[in-house]
Amino acid sequence: MTGKLRDTGCAFWIGYRRETEPRYGVFSIKRTPHPAHRIAWAIAHGRSVPRGMAVVHTCTNKQCVSPGHLALKRLTDGLGRPRTFDWKVALRLLKAGRTQTSVAKELGVSQSTVSRVWVDYITRTSY
Numbered sequence: 001m002t003g004k005l006r007d008t009g010c011a012f013w014i015g016y017r018r019e020t021e022p023r024y025g026v027f028s029i030k031r032t033p034h035p036a037h038r039i040a041w042a043i044a045h046g047r048s049v050p051r052g053m054a055v056v057h058t059c060t061n062k063q064c065v066s067p068g069h070l071a072l073k074r075l076t077d078g079l080g081r082p083r084t085f086d087w088k089v090a091l092r093l094l095k096a097g098r099t100q101t102s103v104a105k106e107l108g109v110s111q112s113t114v115s116r117v118w119v120d121y122i123t124r125t126s127y
Contacts, residue, residue: 008110010059011066013037023062040065041072060113087117094118 013025013036025036041055042048044067049055052075059069086107093103100118104111 008059008061008112009066010061010064010069010110010112011040012061012063013065017063025063025065036065037062037070040067041070043067044070059110060116090114090117091121094121 015036016026016028017024018026018033026033027036027039028034029039035055037057038049038055049072053072054075055070056073057064057069058071059066061069064070090103090107090109093106094100094114094117100111100114104114107114
C-alpha cells in the first residue's frame with residue numbers, strides 16, 4: 001500500500017502505522033508486525049536483511065518504502081541516514097532567497113528534503 005509523491009521518487013507507506021512510532025509503516029506477516037521499509041528492501045533484493053544490518057532511508061522520509069531509497073547499514077556504524085546532505089548549507093541558501101528547487105538541485109537531494117529543513121527552521125524559530 002503506497003502512494004507516490006511527484007518529483008521525489010518516494011513511495012509513501014499509506015497502510016498501518018503504530019501509534020507509538022507513527023513515522024514508520026508496519027507490515028504484518030502471520031500476525032507479527034515488521035517495519036514496512038525492511039519488508040520492501042527484502043522483497044526488492046529477494047532475501048532477508050542480513051543479521052547485524054539495518055535498513056536506512058537515504059531520502060530522510062521515514063514513510064518511504066521505495067527500494068531505491070533504502071540502503072543497508074551496519075548496526076555497529078550507528079543508525080541514521082548516510083550523511084550526504086548538509087542541512088546547514090541548505091538553510092543558508094534558503095535564507096539568502098534561493099528557491100527550494102534550486103537548492104535541492106545544487107545539493108543533489110529532493111525538493112521535499114529541502115522543504116523539511118525549511119519547515120523545521122520556521123517551526124523552531126516562530127516561538
